[in-house]
Amino acid sequence: MKEATRFEPPESVAGAPFWAATRDRRFVLPWCVACGRPHWFPRDLCPHCLATELEWREASGRGRVYSVSVMAKAANPAMAGREPYAVALVDLAEGVRMMTNVVGIAPDEVTVGAPVTVTWERLGDGRHLPLFRPSTAPGTMDSPAPPGASSRSNA
Ligand SMILES: [Zn+2]
Numbered sequence: 001m002k003e004a005t006r007f008e009p010p011e012s013v014a015g016a017p018f019w020a021a022t023r024d025r026r027f028v029l030p031w032c033v034a035c036g037r038p039h040w041f042p043r044d045l046c047p048h049c050l051a052t053e054l055e056w057r058e059a060s061g062r063g064r065v066y067s068v069s070v071m072a073k074a075a076n077p078a079m080a081g082r083e084p085y086a087v088a089l090v091d092l093a094e095g096v097r098m099m100t101n102v103v104g105i106a107p108d109e110v111t112v113g114a115p116v117t118v119t120w121e122r123l124g125d126g127r128h129l130p131l132f133r134p135s136t137a138p139g140t141m142d143s144p145a146p147p148g149a150s151s152r153s154n155a
Helices: 016-022
Strands: 028-032 054-058 062-071 085-092 097-102 115-122 128-134
Touching: 016 028, 016 054, 016 128, 062 097
Parallel strands: 097 128
Antiparallel strands: 028 054, 062 085, 062 115, 085 097, 115 128
8 A cells, every 4th residue: 555645725815814723723714704603615705694804713623423425445646545534524513514534533433423523634834634533522512612712622
C-alpha cells in the first residue's frame, strides 16, 4: 500500500477566515448578523436572508452523524492509501451540516446519530482540516453551547 496522502481543500475568499482560524486549531462558523443564524459553507452572503453582514463565531465542535458512507476505494486519488475511510455528514450543535471524515473508529462502526467531536489533521501548508471522532462523553450534545460561547476543543 502506498503512503496515505490527503486531499487539501482549496481556500476561497469567503472561507479565508475559517482557514486562518484552523491554523490555531480554532473551529469557527460564519453567522449572519441580520438574522442571527449560522451557515455552512462560507460564502459572501447569508443563504437564509441574503444579508451580507456576516461574522465568525467560535463553534462548539460537537455534533451528531447525520449520514455516513464507507469508501472502500478512494474516490479522490489524493486520498489513496487511506481506504477504507468514513465520509460523513455531521450535524453540528449550532445547526449546520458539514461533510467530513469520522476518524478514530473503524469506518464501518460509525453509526447514524452517534455524537462526535471535532479533531484536527494538519495540512501541508499549516492549516488544519476539521475531522470528527466519537465523543468520549456521550450525551454532551444535549445542551449545545449558546451562540457565541467559546468551547474550544483542541484534542
Ligand atoms: Zn441572515
